[in-house]
Amino acid sequence: NAGVTQTPKFQVLKTGQSMTLQCAQDMNHNSMYWYRQDPGMGLRLIYYSASEGTTDKGEVPNGYNVSRLNKREFSLRLESAAPSQTSVYFCASLLAGGDEQYFGPGTRLTVT
């Protein structure tokens, strides 16, 4: 049982490049989340998926798109990376409302 996995662990992009961050969970959880965390700051919700087939914007969705590919996988795409998107990205999942969230190890992204 791997929990929540994220790939890649590290990534460096040039401004304007695109990439997709992958997240998968093997706990049969219904809801999945993408957060970003800037240095010394709290987590900010980018997008979330309450259940397979649905996605909703969080606090800071601009510049990102998401896909809930199936119940296990929730990907985050940056179409045209900007230096302001330099951050650590965390994926999380939970079974149902009121349950605890399980977090992945994070992806450290640098945009130059």
Next chain:
Amino acid sequence: LAKTTQPISMDSYEGQEVNITCSHNNIATNDYITWYQQFPSQGPRFIIQGYKTKVTNEVASLFIPADRKSSTLSLPRVSLSDTAVYYCLVVGNNNAGNMLTFGGGTRLMVKP
């Protein structure tokens, strides 16, 4: 969404009890209070969750007064390894998925 307010930082010494208070004045009837802990370069980790009165587990205690407009996380006899950021969240108890948001958290520094 119930907004939470907690101190930005706290200092303590090894062996002391630490109490971190969180305000959540507009908590809804179905909301739970949940606390997470985050170490540097890691995703947050669930510590404890409660609805009212007192909850205790092997890590911490959570005190919630009758009006539920605040809560206090109590860490008994802290050690250096308890140095981390602690987040208070108010979580709705429904099965439709939640837009879970983290505030800035409380940065706890435990000194020798």
